[in-house]
Amino acid sequence: MELTGIASYLVSFLTFAGVYAVLALGLNMQWGFTGQFNIGIAGFFAVGAYTSAILTTPSSPAYLGGFGMPFLIGLLGAVIASTVLGLVVGLITARLRTDYLAIASIGIAEMVRLFVKNEDWLTNGVRGIAGIDRPLAGIALDSSFAYLVIVALFVAGVYFLVERAYASPWGRVLRAIRENEPATAAAGKSIAGFRLQAFVLGSAIMGLGGGLYAHFFGFLSPEAFMPLYGTFLVWVMLIAGGSGNNRGAILGAIVVWGVWSGTDLLTGLLPSEHATQAAALRVLLIGVLLQVILVLRPEGILPEKPPKLIAKKR
Amino acid sequence: MSSLLEAKGLYGGYGGADILQGTNLRVETDEIVVIVGPNGAGKSTAMKAVFGLLRIREGEVLYRGEAITNAKPEQMVRRGIAYVPQEKNVFPSLTVRENLEMGAYLMKGDLSKRLDKVYTLFPKLAERRRQQAGLMSGGERQMVAMGRALMIDPQLLMLDEPTAGLSPLLIDETFERIKEINAQGIGVLMVEQNAKQALSIASRGYVLATGSNRHEDTGPNLLANPEVAEMFLGG
């Protein structure tokens, strides 16, 4: 009994970490590779999650659809929806400096949250969408462990994709833009174009993460997309793991999710009437952790080791 | 009696490779000293290093015999050294008068005497005292920049290409003003592209190339030196 308890906790832990790893890889594409500051991760995450939920759940009078489509179609929809959102945001902000993108991105996340909360016909508002099944539901193979395997496969797939992108000539241009924008522009590269591509690709990956989350958790409500859960943890993960390093992004997701879950166990020791205080204490600890990393080890656990650029620019 | 300013064997740069390779400079109280040399010779870098704007790795800077190597700009200003950068040398949204006041930020007491002195040297600034510096012409901005530096009643005035981008008429006027300033007993150290004209008003000149001294002589002698003439003065 004890053992199965630990095993199922571990499976759930790793699945969550896997979903966050996908988000961290998406953010790494935007921030780590290109230096684009997106703090609206929650928005892309939510769009992905809701799209997949609406596409795959059985028909319901309470919200749009559901359309009862298969899991993979749901994920595809999640990716397409977040790609479109990423394209819109990217087109507006690709030419602007980092601070404006940052501000615009929290705006997007906030708009998505307002929309999800208020447009009942589409999302069932604050009541949320329940009954989002795991992909193998109804088959003997279905188990939380099987879903962990599926998530792990997606993490591996995304990792492979972004790692290839990083090492490619395209990835080299992105890094060159990040390090020295004027010189790269002078070399005849369309800065805005490359930025936009990286931003959209990162957004698509975040949407995928949202879809994976929906099918794991089974229930969606606007509360899950407060800036904290969606955005802040992912940032801490990437920075702790090492911005620019894809392995660092995955490691950061596991470590920080571990710390986050650990604080849950810790604050769980407090009497239950202090539940809200306990939640605040956890956020406080994670916030302090971020500041300590920024001051003491801004390069993260696994610092970026870029393949050599042909001409090192100063 | 020690020199007003003496820099010996400076090595340093912007963090990467050293740009200065053993640069030497010296300015006496009554002198106008000009640094000339080809692009990338480290002329501006040498000025910035002396003023504490970038790190000197090796070598020392003496001001009246006292070591000021790598001192902060604030301490330079307190000692009576003023520096005018080449570009972006005014506060564009501040008025002319406010620009001048900022020059004397560290000075205590009434500023009106200092302002009057600057206005006497540059009457045009008195007329335009309420105008925003960013809206002025290049020549006027250069006056504001020099005026701002003069507000501390400096002993040493450092000018980085004071005539860059000015019309020939304004270049002449600028050099006239520099002579007047020097006549008040202020030592001047400047970097100039208009080498011929600058050397003609200079007490002494340095020719820098790749961060080290190539030639050092009085202004007229450098002008007469055929090698210098061929290198930098366009024959």
Next chain:
Amino acid sequence: MTDILQLLVYGLVLGSVLTMGAIGVSMIFGILRFAHFAHGDFMTLGAYLGLSFISAFGLSSWWALPAAMVGMAAVAVFIDQVLYRRIRRTQPVILLIASFGMALILRSLVQLIWGSDNQTYASGIQFPWRLDWLGGLRLKPDHLWIMLISLGLVASVHLFLTRTRLGKAMRAMSDNMDLALVSGIPAERVIMVTWVIGGALAAAAGVFLGIDTRLHPMMGWTTLLPVFAAAILGGIGRPYGAIAGGMIIGVSMEMSTLLIPAAYKPAVAFAIMVGMLILRPQGIFKGTV
């Protein structure tokens, strides 16, 4: 007609709140070159500091204002010294991340100390004046005070920036940091004063919000977006632009309730901001870009 006039009043009240926040955001951007994401939570913390002060001494609502401003100025300087100063030499974007983390730290502190429930400075309902000469417009005394005090604070900031040596130095640093250093302007002192003003004005915004509505740990974070919108509209780095930006955003947000559900008020601020970013990213008045 009276409806519109009424909404205009609400808009100006909201605009006063936003202006208080936006001036700080704009100044901090001008001097330190980063968008300060903890500014909304500065507002929250300021409001709660005021609450503790008045309940400790049993004072009336408005006493929260000076207490909050002084307290928050001190907290802002403290945060800068302990955290921001250490990472100032790296890229400004690291400061952006740090300020985002600071936003969450402050919010959770507020939740830990004061709890997550709504609170108010004073119980009971204030009866508005009915202004018959303005078509029966209703005006709450508190609203009038919020507008008047904001006006006073804006005027003080203006006098500080144009009449005092330190204020001029602040404008100079915002204009041209390198030249300010070369002139011998002590950067650290100017930065400290920037935080004092930014923190105090954020606290004022928080207290205004608390007096107008209620106190809640999320009150500042949800106001951050309109505050940024106001700062961008006015041209970020331009404190005077922030005033115009604050009023335009505040009035637009309130007026929008004539046409769309009130829940989407923040969307109006966002839409104006996005429009601005597309059409004229330097702000209505030219900002520091």
